[in-house]
Amino acid sequence: MAVKFYKGGVEIEMIRTAHHHLDLNGMCTKWILFSLSFMTMLFGAIFVILGVYLATSASYYETYFGTKTFPVSTILMALGGATILISIIGCCGSVSHSLLLILSHTILSGILFVTAISILATVIVFGQELDSQVETSAKAQLVYYKNPNYDAVTTAVDTIQRELECCGVANGPIDWSNGRRYSFATYWISKRSKDTPDSCCVEETIDCGADMAVKDIEKDTVWTQGCKNVLVEKLKEQLVLLRVVAGLGIVLPFLGTVGSFYLRKFLTDNSDVFYE
DSSP states (O other): EEEEEEEEEEEEEEEOOEEEEEOOOHHHHHHHHHHHHHHHHHHHHHHHHHHHHHHHOOHHHHHTTTOOOHHHHHHHHHHHHHHHHHHHHHHHHHHHHHHHHHHHHHHHHHHHHHHHHHHHHHHHHHTTTTTHHHHHHHHHHHTTTTTTTTTTHHHHHHHHHHHOOOOOSSSSSGGSSOOOOOOOOHHHHHHTTTTGGGBBBBOOEEEEEEEETTOOOOOTOOOOOOOHHHHHHHHHHHHHHHHHHHHHHHHHHHHHHHHHHHHHHHHHHHHOOEEE
């Protein structure tokens, strides 16, 4: 702010920095907004970490379900990065009393709030159709098992059967035979219609799955539970976590929007300043 005064008949202009003078209510609003922004920043970091984890370790599941057209990991990392950026704007705005930064934080937090609601709705809808989606997606991919042109599918199926200790999709080892009305593993059945993949075996050795798709299963020879049931239970646990995360993603941006709105309103309505 420019301050003019006269010294010895000469007009002198000095530039001084104006600061908003906050009372107790203003200080509380300021630091509440800062705290909320910082918490939201941590929340965004969790999104980025989850996205990186999915991108690096969940490729087998993406191939198994054929979900590469829906890049969950990319969405999580992008959303997390945006959340961190918005939170930094909120922290800087609350500390510096910048009306522009606070207004930007208000608008961007509102957008993040709406986005989180959309994500939560998507998670709820997906959870209601989880059982049928897992089975349909798995059957569509297992058509290509052991097809030399689809090595990624073969690797994904073998990895999941080993890690989750399961076999087939819904009915266990018999899913690998041609005795079902819908023989989905068509390429495998055309070559070895009586066998399960070796990855179904409890103790995996070469050709340990021979005739295991059609004979009575002896104890501790092959996994008898279908992979669909195991995957559904695993995904349900993750969906509970996603609902909690999405819920926090609604609450924190909403509180941040309200906090930045009131801080900006306070700074606008109180024009009193003091000078250094």
